[in-house]
Amino acid sequence: MHVTQNVSQWLDNHHSDGVNLQIKELLYYRTKASLLNLSLRRPAQANLSGGYLAKTKGRGMEFDEARHYQPGDDIRAIDWRVTARTGKTHTKIYREEKERPVFVLADLSSSMHFGTQLLFKSVQVAHLTALIAWAAHKRGDRIGGLVFNQTEHKEFKPFSRQKAVLSLLNGLTKLHTPHDVRPNQVPFSDACARLRRLAHPGSLVFIISDFANLNDAAQQHLAHLSRHCEVTAYPISDPFEHALPQSHYQQMLSLTDGQNEQQIIIGEKRIASQYQIEHEQRFNTINEQLKHCRANVVPISCAISLEQQLAKRSSEKAV
Incomplete structure (x- = not known):
């Protein structure tokens, strides 16, 4: 994966440190709403007037x-x-x-507080949520959502006013707790169940997560949601989750999630190859499960800016 050049400068320009989250870096995306196309892919079902x-x-x-x-x-x-x-x-x-209300499910749980190059996955989740919210606001759509971390969740009913966007963004900053690494107490499946109750038929739904806890119950909720709503899933990942760092000599790395510690060897071709194969299979499985739920799957890296990734996808579609 390509790494954003001059990371320090990019972070400064976006008022971010890549680990913590502040409202200023989310307000930045107000001027970038055109990066996202929220046009209809499936027939509208809401009996409302709108765009x-x-x-x-x-x-x-x-x-x-x-x-x-x-x-x-x-x-x-x-x-x-x-x-x-x-x-x-x-x-x-x-x-x-x-009109179709826009809902975002933003996963800020403990597995999301990880990143090796540009941003934590959780920060990229917040950036993408902000971009979606501003794009919906620009179109005059109502925006709502559900933000959750490992200990609590917060629901936001859909409104079309700018106040609704700011409320959602403030919710992201309040629930973003990168130093809280306790085991998840708010299961991903519970969040999907809540979203299923919130999103009315005909809604446009975005789910942003690493889907590390995509179990059978969560898949059932997403499949049911896709029957009545248009669902887009954004699996967020870091390059380290796809392949081990390259090294000219063998060395031992210690990894920790704040509670458990694990050691891994880099610079050994057999281990690197096995690691890459196993993780590729894992991500392929997640993508297939999401597609089986009739979700549109759009992988996002936390090592590359959203502007780069979305601009690249737009240019590829135009060819």
């Missing part, structure tokens, strides 16, 4: 097609150009606009 185009036909803001005039059609909608060209009366049909 998403639905498949239902009606008087809206977006022209859909012209068809033969039928008794009862509004004469004000007659397409006179097509009528003159074809010699038969045609009427304009519009695609109705519908």
Whole structure:
């Protein structure tokens, strides 16, 4: 994975140290909302007015097609150009606009407080949540969510005002506790269950986590959620979780999660190869499980800035 050049300068520009979290670095993404495209991928289901185009036909803001005039059609909608060209009366049909609330599930639990190059995974979660929130606000959508760490959770009901964005961002800073490494007491499956109750049918749902605790119960909740909502999963990972650091000679590294300590050898090809294979299988399994839940899966690295990753994906789609 490519590492962001000049890490210190990048962190300074983004008002971040990569480990702790402050509101100022989340406000930065207000000017970057265009990096995310929140356009509709599946038919809108919410019976509300707003910025998403639905498949239902009606008087809206977006022209859909012209068809033969039928008794009862509004004469004000007659397409006179097509009528003159074809010699038969045609009427304009519009695609109705519908709003879909946007929900974010932000995982700040203990496994997320890890990073080796640019940011902790938990900090990248907060940055991506902020970007989604500002993008939704820019479109005029309502934004809500659920933020949880290893000991507590906080729910945010969806509102369209800027106050809703700031409330969510403040919740991220309050629940981001990188020095609290106690075992998880708020299971990931419980958070998914709460999100399932919060997100109404037709909502746009983003789940940002390393999915280290994606058990059967969590998968059931996500699968049920995907039946009625459009779900995008962002698996967050660090390069160290994919491959061991390269070394010209063998050396022993000590790793700790704050409670347990483990030693690992780097610079030994067999161990490095085995490590990479095992972890690749693990990430492939997580991705397949998420896809089985009908989630759109978008992997994100915490070693690369969101601007780089999202800009690269946009350019690849444009080719």
